[in-house]
Amino acid sequence: MIKNLIAKRIQLYILSAVCFLCVSTRSHAELIIEITEGVDNPTPIAVVPFEGGSSLPENIASIVSSDLARSGLFSAKDPKNMLSFPSKTEDIFYRDWRISGVDYLVIGNVKPTASGFISQYGLYDVNAQRQIFSKVTSSSQNGLRDIAHTISDEIYFALTGIRGAFSTEILYIEDLRKDGPGRYRLVKADADGAREQVLFKSSQPLLSPTWSNDLSKVAYVSFETSRPAIFMQELATGKRTQLTNFKGLNGAPAFSPDDKRMAMVLSKDGNPELYVMDIASKRFTRVTRTSSAVIDTEPNWTSDGQSLIFTSNRGGSPQVYQINLVNKRIERLTFDGNYNARPRLTPDGKNLIMVHREESVFHIAWQNIASGDIRILTQTSLDESPTVAPNGASLLYATKYRGKGILAAVSIDAGGKVRFPSKRGDVREPAWSPYRKK
Amino acid sequence: MISKSKLLVSLLSVAIFATGCSSNSQKASDSAATDAANAVNEVVTTETTEVAADPRDALVGVDTIFYFDFDQSLLRSEARAALLIxxxxxxxxxxxxxxxxxxxxxxxxEYNMALGERRANAARDFLVLQGVSAALIETVSFGEERPAVVGSSDSVYSQNRRVEIKY
Known part of the structure; x- marks a missing residue:
């Protein structure tokens, strides 16, 4: 079975695309999940309802099942078709599960504590009739979903060798399409779309949301002053700081890897150019210097904090370039086609994810920086704003579906695909959080 | 090059003709050609008396939205004519x-934010060439965030690639 798993690992990798936004048990979640393309032969797994879980506000086993199923790599067994509900190793009858066609089994319990909840859970290989692991996780009062996503991450890692991203979060912009004080919203949600929280709303457009790497802050562009300006907002307190108020463009904020600086685009000196702001001292350093006809924008840091990857039309059409902040050396990275923009680096720094136009249709493309090999990852049109999962296995992007702006996910190795339409207006500009540093 | 007064006459006559039609549609349909001719005569007098009194009258019927070709920030001839006024x-x-x-x-x-700014700057540069002080002009780009029309067709796109002048 383990051999089988290893063989499946590549397939799994492909499917991990589906990681995200689940319907879950909370009917009021704003984003809905629609798996549009799964994989063949997903691994059958059964997550038995947890002992002590039936009276709790969130159903842990159900959330874990949704996470794993949404990954596309697993099919989760409905509890209605389970012959028994073991919560301890000694209560497992492996033969029953094998007959039911289940390869892996998850059992566990959850108990209230003085400050929240604690859960003990185990993963079992049905065919080998053995326990793969037994673990304990705990949470605060409102953390039952955290417990569930932690369990999903542990199972996913144990069975695929890839770190799970079920416990991460996303930002996105929602446009209710109706003028009013709350038309534009900056929303934070779990990676499965649940527990959404409006961080800021405005009657004027909001765009380009981004995370600080320590996850304590977000930055975005707001038109609330009647012009675009970059704002920073602390997540714990909601405290907002306006960072820029220049004539012209104030856009595309990106925190440096150490969160001390912010790259951005400003057109205060004529045309859009890249700048780096030292956040504490509010000192700005101009990074690019081009002629008045050139647009430089959409900076994204390399993980060493030494370079910016960005979009520029300095060669005539928008292409992706890299500038070294120390020696100012500039290198063009994309050559395929006449529109490559809004680059993001994969976590290993070796590949670009970007908006690529082919035959006048906009797709999300992947490019290996060293070889220049390019691959189109999405088959929809008007695709934009790609954001890579912190495990590098999949990405979220914005697209149009039936006239509405929606989020969609795809595996970087092209496989499972998921749509996440909103119940209300347009949703767009997803930004996937980095992993929380422990 | 069309002279300024000729332009005013033709633009104002269109406006007044339209008003005439809507306020008295039956009459207009009976003798539209005569009304149009009368309207032109009326305008000539209007221009000499009232336009001088309130310069804003010159803006009646003049475009306040200027459209652009795909990926372009060049002003079209009709935009230049309106911007002259x-x-x-x-x-x-x-x-x-x-x-x-x-x-x-x-x-x-964000790239579209830059394209929107280029279009606003093209209109600004044209006004400045006509002698308008740059200090009187504020440019703001909304990129693709404030479409005039919602949709994903070429005709929708052509209506959204625009600069709006606001007094």
Whole structure:
């Protein structure tokens, strides 16, 4: 079975695309999940309802099942078709599960504590009739979903060798399409779309949301002053700081890897150019210097904090370039086609994810920086704003579906695909959080 | 080059003709050609008396939205004609204006912010060439964030690639 798993690992990798936004048990979640393309032969797994879980506000086993199923790599067994509900190793009858066609089994319990909840859970290989692991996780009062996503991450890692991203979060912009004080919203949600929280709303457009790497802050562009300006907002307190108020463009904020600086685009000196702001001292350093006809924008840091990857039309059409902040050396990275923009680096720094136009249709493309090999990852049109999962296995992007702006996910190795339409207006500009540093 | 007064006459006559039609549609349908001719005569008098009194009258019927070709920030000839009139009014009133640039939804959002700004700047540069003080002009790009029309067709896109002048 383990051999089988290893063989499946590549397939799994492909499917991990589906990681995200689940319907879950909370009917009021704003984003809905629609798996549009799964994989063949997903691994059958059964997550038995947890002992002590039936009276709790969130159903842990159900959330874990949704996470794993949404990954596309697993099919989760409905509890209605389970012959028994073991919560301890000694209560497992492996033969029953094998007959039911289940390869892996998850059992566990959850108990209230003085400050929240604690859960003990185990993963079992049905065919080998053995326990793969037994673990304990705990949470605060409102953390039952955290417990569930932690369990999903542990199972996913144990069975695929890839770190799970079920416990991460996303930002996105929602446009209710109706003028009013709350038309534009900056929303934070779990990676499965649940527990959404409006961080800021405005009657004027909001765009380009981004995370600080320590996850304590977000930055975005707001038109609330009647012009675009970059704002920073602390997540714990909601405290907002306006960072820029220049004539012209104030856009595309990106925190440096150490969160001390912010790259951005400003057109205060004529045309859009890249700048780096030292956040504490509010000192700005101009990074690019081009002629008045050139647009430089959409900076994204390399993980060493030494370079910016960005979009520029300095060669005539928008292409992706890299500038070294120390020696100012500039290198063009994309050559395929006449529109490559809004680059993001994969976590290993070796590949670009970007908006690529082919035959006048906009797709999300992947490019290996060293070889220049390019691959189109999405088959929809008007695709934009790609954001890579912190495990590098999949990405979220914005697209149009039936006239509405929606989020969609795809595996970087092209496989499972998921749509996440909103119940209300347009949703767009997803930004996937980095992993929380422990 | 069309002279300023000729332009005013033709634009105002269209406006007045339209008003005449809507207020008295039956009559208009009976003798539209005669009404049109009368309207032109009326305008000539109107221009000499009232336009001088309030420069804003020159803006009646003049475009306030200027459209652009795909991926372009070049002003079309009809936009230049309308901006000529705006330039003279802005100078006479010494009033400030705001030029709001927009892009269609295709392509990345921040790049479209830059395209919207380029279009607003093209309109600004034209006004400045006509002698309008740059200090009177504010340019703002909304990129693709404020479409005039929602949709994903070529005709929708052509209506969204625009600059709006706001007094």
């Amino acid at each position: 705006h330039a003279s009014v802005i100078k006479e009133l010494n009033t400030s204006v705001r030029l709001e640039g927009h892009a269609d939804e295709r392509g990345s959002r």
